Structures are given as C-alpha cells and as structure tokens.
Amino acid sequence: MAGSISSERARSLAAQPLEAFGRSEGFVRGTTQSYRAIWAQRGLLSLLVKRELRARYKNSALGILWSLVRPLAQLLIYYFAIGQILGVARSIPNFAIFVFVGLTAWTLFTEIVSSGTSSIISNSGLVKKVYLPREIFPLSSVGSALFSFLVQFVILIGATLVLGQFPWTANLATAVPAFLVILLYGTGLAILLGGLNVYFRDLEHLVEVALVVLFWASPIVYSFSYVHKFLQGGIIEQIYLLNPITLGVLGMQKAFWLSGSRDSTALNWPTDIDLRLWIALAVGIVFVWLCQRVFSRVQGDFAQEL
Amino acid sequence: MTTLHPTIVSVQGVSKRFVMHKDKSIKERLVNAAKPKHADEFWALRDIDIDVEAGSTVGLVGHNGSGKSTLLKVVGGIIQPTTGHVLRRGRMAALLELGAGFHPDLTGRENVYLNAAILGLSRSETERHFDAIIGFSGIEDFIDTQVKFYSSGMYVRLAFSVAVHVDPDLLLVDEVLAVGDEPFQRKCMDKIAEFQSEGRTIILVSHSAEQVGALCDRVVVLHAGEIQHDGDPANGLRILRAGYEADRKQSVVAETEPTAGGVPEYYLRAAETVISNSARDEVTIQLEVEINDPQPSWGVGLSIETSLGMKLYSMTTFESSVALPNTRGRHRLSVVIPDLRLGAGQYLVNVGLGDQAGRTFHRVAGATSFESPRDDVGHGLIRLSPRFQVSEGLHG
Numbered sequence: 001m002a003g004s005i006s007s008e009r010a011r012s013l014a015a016q017p018l019e020a021f022g023r024s025e026g027f028v029r030g031t032t033q034s035y036r037a038i039w040a041q042r043g044l045l046s047l048l049v050k051r052e053l054r055a056r057y058k059n060s061a062l063g064i065l066w067s068l069v070r071p072l073a074q075l076l077i078y079y080f081a082i083g084q085i086l087g088v089a090r091s092i093p094n095f096a097i098f099v100f101v102g103l104t105a106w107t108l109f110t111e112i113v114s115s116g117t118s119s120i121i122s123n124s125g126l127v128k129k130v131y132l133p134r135e136i137f138p139l140s141s142v143g144s145a146l147f148s149f150l151v152q153f154v155i156l157i158g159a160t161l162v163l164g165q166f167p168w169t170a171n172l173a174t175a176v177p178a179f180l181v182i183l184l185y186g187t188g189l190a191i192l193l194g195g196l197n198v199y200f201r202d203l204e205h206l207v208e209v210a211l212v213v214l215f216w217a218s219p220i221v222y223s224f225s226y227v228h229k230f231l232q233g234g235i236i237e238q239i240y241l242l243n244p245i246t247l248g249v250l251g252m253q254k255a256f257w258l259s260g261s262r263d264s265t266a267l268n269w270p271t272d273i274d275l276r277l278w279i280a281l282a283v284g285i286v287f288v289w290l291c292q293r294v295f296s297r298v299q300g301d302f303a304q305e306l
Numbered sequence: 307m308t309t310l311h312p313t314i315v316s317v318q319g320v321s322k323r324f325v326m327h328k329d330k331s332i333k334e335r336l337v338n339a340a341k342p343k344h345a346d347e348f349w350a351l352r353d354i355d356i357d358v359e360a361g362s363t364v365g366l367v368g369h370n371g372s373g374k375s376t377l378l379k380v381v382g383g384i385i386q387p388t389t390g391h392v393l394r395r396g397r398m399a400a401l402l403e404l405g406a407g408f409h410p411d412l413t414g415r416e417n418v419y420l421n422a423a424i425l426g427l428s429r430s431e432t433e434r435h436f437d438a439i440i441g442f443s444g445i446e447d448f449i450d451t452q453v454k455f456y457s458s459g460m461y462v463r464l465a466f467s468v469a470v471h472v473d474p475d476l477l478l479v480d481e482v483l484a485v486g487d488e489p490f491q492r493k494c495m496d497k498i499a500e501f502q503s504e505g506r507t508i509i510l511v512s513h514s515a516e517q518v519g520a521l522c523d524r525v526v527v528l529h530a531g532e533i534q535h536d537g538d539p540a541n542g543l544r545i546l547r548a549g550y551e552a553d554r555k556q557s558v559v560a561e562t563e564p565t566a567g568g569v570p571e572y573y574l575r576a577a578e579t580v581i582s583n584s585a586r587d588e589v590t591i592q593l594e595v596e597i598n599d600p601q602p603s604w605g606v607g608l609s610i611e612t613s614l615g616m617k618l619y620s621m622t623t624f625e626s627s628v629a630l631p632n633t634r635g636r637h638r639l640s641v642v643i644p645d646l647r648l649g650a651g652q653y654l655v656n657v658g659l660g661d662q663a664g665r666t667f668h669r670v671a672g673a674t675s676f677e678s679p680r681d682d683v684g685h686g687l688i689r690l691s692p693r694f695q696v697s698e699g700l701h702g
Contacts, residue, residue, distance in 0.1 A: 006361055006505025013360050013475060014312035018393040044423040051420055055411040058452070129406035130424055131383035131398075300386035303379060304324060 027293055034296050037133040045136045049143035056144075067148040068155065071103050078103075078221045091266070092223050093259035097156075097165055102220030104152045105178070105252040109186045109245055110211050111145035116190020117197050117207050124306040134299045135292060138190040145186070156256065167258040177277035178251025184284035185244045192291035195298045198305050218246040219253075225266035241270060244280045251277050311359040312395075314476055314507045315381055319390035322351040322376055322531075350376040351387070352531045360396075360475070361505040365512060365522035365539065367546050373531040374511045375480055378402070381509060382478050396475030396507075399425045403480070405465035410454035414445065417453055418468055425472040435471045442467035442493070463490055470497050477501065479510040515543050519614025540613040540652065547615070547671055571599040572659040572667035575636065579655060579676040589676060591641040591655055600632050604667070607658040608641060612651065612687070613675075624662055647689045648678040 038045075057063040078099045083089035092098050116138040120127060123137045160166045197203040217240070219227060231237040240246065250269040253260055260268040270276065325347045350373045358364055366374040379385040381392055382400040407424045408417045418439055422432040440446055443463045445456075453461060498521060501508060512518050518525060518539060525542030527535040527549070535545045575594040582588040593606065609620035623630060631637045653676055658669040683692060 006503065009475065009505040010312060010360050013314060013396050016395040018313065018316060018395050020391050020393055043429055047420050047423050051409055051412060051416070054416065055409050058411045125403075126407045126424065128384065129403040130400055132424065303384045 027297070030296055031289070031293070034133065034135070034292060038135050038139070041133055041136050044132070045140055045143065048136060048140035049147070052140060052144045053147055064151065067151055071100075071107055071152055074103055075100050082221050088222060091225070093263040094163070094165055094257065097160060097163065098223065098253065098257050098260065099221060100156055100159065101252050101256045102218070102249050104149065104156055105182055105249045106215060106218065106220050106245070107152065108145055108149040109182050109248070110215075111148060112142050112183075112186035113189045113193065114207060114211060115141040115145065116186070117193040117204055119190070120194045120198050120302065121201075121204075121306065128303045128306055134195075134302060135191060135295060138194040138295075139187070141190055141194075142183070142187050146183075160256065160258070165258045167256050169258070169261070171254050171261055173255070174251045174274055174277065175255035177274065177281050178248045178255060181244050181251070181277055181280045181284055182248035184281065184288050185248075188284065188288040188291040191288070191295045195295040195302075198302055199298065214243075214245065217243060218249045220249060223253075223260075223266070224250055224269050225264075228267045241276065244284060247273065247276050247280050311361055313357050314360040314394065314396055315356070315358040315509070316393040317354055317356040317377075317381065317390070318393065320351055320354045320377075320380055320387040320392060321349060321389045322373075322380060322385065323347055323349050323388045349531050351380065353390070354531075354533060356526060356533070356536065358507060358509065360507050361502075362524055363502055363508040363510070363522045365510055365518035365525045365542070366528065367512065367515070367518055367525060367542065368528035368534075369549065372528040374528050375402075376531075377528065378478055378480055378509060378511050394476070397426060397473065398476040398478065399469060399472040399474035400478040401466075401469045401480065402478065404462045404469070405453075408453055408461070408465065411452055413452055414449040414456070414464055418449075418464065421465065421468045422472065425469060426474075427472055431473075439464075439467050439471045442471070442497075444490070459487065459490075466494060470494075470501070474506060476507045476509070479508060479512075481512060515546065515615030519543055519612075519616070543615055544613065544654075544672065550671075569598050570659075570668045571601055572597055572604055574657055574659055574668050574670050574673065577655065577657055577670065577673040579674045581676055581678075587645050587647055589643045589646045591643070591657075591674065593639045593641070593657060593673075594636060595639060595659065596636050597632065597634055600634060601661055601667075603661050604630065604632065604659060605662065606630070606639065606641075607660060609656045611654050611656065613654060616687075618648075618653070618687070646678075649686045649689050650678055652677050 053064075057066060060066060062069075075096065079089075079096050083092075083095040083099070089095035119137040119141045120134060126132065127134060127137070157166070193203055193207060227237065227240060231240065250273055254269050254273055257268075354377060356364075366377060368374045376385060378400075379402070380387050381394070382398065382402065383392070383394075384400070384402070405421070407421055409420065412420070418436065419429070419432055422435075422439075423429070427435070440449055443460075443466070445460050445464060448456065448460060453464070456464070498508065502521075508521070510518070510521065522539050524537065525535070525539040525546075526533060527542050527546050529549060534549070535542045573596040575596050576592075577594070578592045580590045580592065582590065591608065595606075597604075605623040607620070607622040609617060611617045630639070654672045655674045655676070656669070656671045657673040658666055660666040660669075678689070684690065
C-alpha cells in the first residue's frame, strides 16, 4: 500500500519539470516570474494583513477604533491651530472637510511607506527561515494601510453626508487616478525602501524625517491657491506639482471637497489636474515595476544580511 | 529506473560567498569609504554538485561552520548561491525553525492557518487537515489561547504538527526533530518513518550521528564548504568522526605542544581485534601501549559502538582491579570479552589512555574495528538464539 503511494508520488513528480530556483534572472526577464510567484501567495498575503491588523488591536479595549484616533486628533489640531487661530479657514470654505480629505490621502501614503520600509526587518524571522516571495511583506503593509484608509474614508463620506456636502459631481471621477497614484507610489517606495533598509538601516529614520518634510510639501493644511498666489505659476510651481503625492492629494480634494469647486473662486487645483494625474499614474506603473526589479535584485542576500 | 526515482533536487555547481560587513550604517560606511575594503569574505560552499532522488533521505553532516545549513538554505531558496543553481520540483516544506512566523499575539488556531499558509497550504487544505494538526499536537484545550501564553513545549509541538501536515514532496529539516517530551519525539520519528514509506524526500541537517544513521540512506559529509563524502551512511559517519578526531587531535596538539613537546606520556601504538574462530562470541582486543613518561596512575578506557555511532558499551580499567605495568617502554595488553553476542555488522572500538583524575594522554576513536558475522535467526543489535517450543493438542 505504502509502495503504491510512493510510486504514485514518484510518477507525479516525474511529470513535473525541474525548475530553477535561486538563479538571478535578468533585470527584465524575471518580471513575470516574480509576479506569478507573488500572485500564487495571495492567500498568504491576506492572512498576513489580517495578522497585522489583528495583532495590532488585540488586547486593546477600543480595538480598531484606535486607527481613527490619530487622524481625528490631527484633524482637530489643524482645524483649530491652523484653521481658526491662524485664520486659514476664512479663505477655505468647509475647512474641516478640506483638511480631512488631505489627511486621509496623506495617511494612506505615510502608512504604506513607513511600515513598508521596516516590513522586511520586522519579518526577519520569516525571511531567514522560509522561502516566500519577499515582496509580500511590503505588500502586506500596503494591505493593512488600505484597511485603515477604508475606515477613514467611510468616516469622510459619512461626514460629507451629515454636513450636506456630499460631492456628487463629475469631479468625483478624479478620485480614481488620485487614489491609484498615491497607492502606486506608496507601494513602489514601500518595496524599494523595504529592500534597501536591510542593507542601510538608517533609511528607516531618514524616511521618517522625509515624510515630515513631504507633509508640508503637499497642500494638506493649506490650499493650492496659497501656493499659486505665492509662486504665480512659475517654474517652482511646476516643480511643486511634480510631486505625485501632491497631485494625488489635489485630486482627492477635487473629488471630495465640494466647496472647493462650488463655494470658492480661488484656484484650488491646477486646471489640468486630471491629465497630470493620468501621466503620473502611467509613470507610477513604471516606477513600481522598477522598484520591484531592484527589490528582486537585492532580496537574494536578505537571509544573510538580517 | 529514472521514472521510479526521478531527481527531485539537483544542485549544480553551487558556491556561496559570504561578505561580512563590519559596518552597517551609512555613517560608518562613509567614514570607512576611504579604506580599501572593509569587509571579510569567505566561501561557505564551494562547487557543490548533488542530485537527490525522490524518496531518499539524505543527511547533511559536518562540523560547525562546514556549510551544511547554508546548503540546506540554498536548496530551500532562502539564500541565493553566488554561482551555480538549484533545480527543484514538487512541493517543498522547510523546517528550518519551528514556529517561524508564529505571532505571539495570535491564538493557536490563527497561527495554525498562518503557518500552514507560509508553508504552502491553501485555506481549504488547512481546514481539511485542521483536526489532524490539532490532534497530533495534543494541545486541543489551548488552541484558542494566544501562543505567547504557551509553554515552549506546546509551542514547538503545534509548530511541528503544522509542518508535518503540509504534505510536502520534499522536506528540509534543520536540527528540529528533537522537540517536545519523549512520547512526542517518538511521534515525530514515527511521522518521519511514515513520510519515508510514502516516498517523500527528506534532507536533514543533524549533529546527531545516531539520528542520521537511523534515518538516512545517504549521507553527505561537508568540510569547509566542500563535499568530503557522498554515499552510504556508515562510511560517511566514519569519515565525519575521523574528521572530528583529527580536529580534536589538532587542538590537543596545539594546546599541549608548547609544554609537552608533542609526545604524550602514554601512547597507543597499535590496536587489533581478534575474534576467536572456535568460540565466535569471544572477542579479544589487543593493545600496544608505549609509556614515555610514567605518571602516578594510568588506565585504559574502551568503548564499543556501532558503525552508525550508537554507543553499546564502555569501561575503564579503573573499574576493575587489574594491575597495569607502569615502566618506560612498550607493553602489550589484551582485553578479552567473552560472550559478546552482537548482531551482524561492523563495530568500532574506541580506546583512550588516561588517569583517574580525568586527564587524557591519548585517545583514538575507531582504533580498531571488528565484524560480527551474519546471524542465523532474526536480526538486530544483539544476537539471540531463540528456541521454539510447540505445545500440541491442547484441545486434542
């Protein structure tokens, strides 16, 4: 009986091809192989995301609500400090919604990038002991960031409904490229920085600082009209608009901040924002591809560097 | 023959170079950038070629740092080789560390699903095996407890039982078979035997010669990243031991040379084993000892082990009242062991010369060996001569 099981196994094995493992493919040629390997692990990916979310809020009384506390606290701070005290709210109608739209988009990006950067190191136990396509660790950071984004997004939509500001206009379509741009650049950076962080541990701290700077480089607590008034559409404004996250945030504002188009005459986003977003999106796809290729180059030595 | 035992793993010309950076941070690298090369490199594996047939159990043995775990990781795809490549087919499960990927804050149940997915099981497969996994681990009552509250034994038992239910064609094992209490270890060994009978391939790294001898049908001895032996286990373990012994001698020499000048006080010149033909159970071990520098006391220690390294017997002359000569020169000494009823096979005799305080003057592993002839009835480690009695006609 056992003999038949074993010869059965031998037969089925003989039918499978011998596949190369651990061979470093060319920079371009390995693409499909990488993606196929990641796709094959999508079940594990969703488990890892769940693990992260579950473990994060286990043993805490408020549980998932905590993912709201931080952005809400930020919202209150910016609303009062910048909106009311500095008076920005006077020229930005519905300032609370404006800030929350920007914060929601920005939080998605930062969460992806900062947890993605440390994802390989924090999963070093697995990386060193089990072979998996290592991209799934930064990708699982993306997954859990998407979850918190979803929670915030639901709150945002709820708030617009309550305040009678639900953005049911054609501008809503801009949300699609805007969201994808933020997601793509976040994911690309998470993969790239997650991989490089194994070799240069300083990156984690550098990323923290860079995110603080980038926060102020995007129109989240101030509107684009201020930037435009200040720079008068010069070359510096174009450089400012090269930042894909800035474009993403602007796109989100166009889509969800109803007052920006209805109650405000100022230039709250460049008129060609949609075109810029679609270009950024196309570049973003190439960017993610490049990041993944670099990652697959450096990942071979993870197990020994960790 | 090729369809019966297809190659499941083919390691082709694999070498692995490790570069050990001394500086990790950007600051350190910048500071040290001017220096020519601030990194040490060494070759953990050099030009390794191994083909593993499906259904075989291969033991990778070697000293610490010989590259065996690295080789296992290369086969597992965890480390990429510097040159060469590894071809593989079928489903692989790597047991390099039990409970890798267990999250302390999750319950046993959640961790089972997660760990099974990490080892390559789909959700529906895990559900099908779930009861078996829990049953095997024997921790039903705690399955919904967070694993951080588990005892270390419970932890590894759960991890091990997940791993053995993954249904791999190829199982890579690194020193993890000795987990849990004795009954659980027995269960593990039974599971491994079941795996073997089901034609699964096992590659294991172990320091336990006994375990390797008992499980493997092929042993690869690695030394400094190179294959020293690839083939039958008995020979492989002998070579491994000889290597250990050479290392030991070297370190002993290195330790004693400056003071003692290299010549031990007592030196075993020769050893030989004679099995008397008339009474085949009588074994005589003849030793020739050279005494260079008589000490207050000395004695002979002797042990017999199987070729696979299982210790059967050991004794010293201190336990008996024999008076040994203690003058400069060569002396002959015979140890007669009557009635040594060993089963068929090759046996090694290790001889050591030392004093009662525990000092060792000279020690030779496998100083001599002997072969016990084939049995008449039955087989095993000992030889018995069973008689059969038939009582007839109980209900005549």
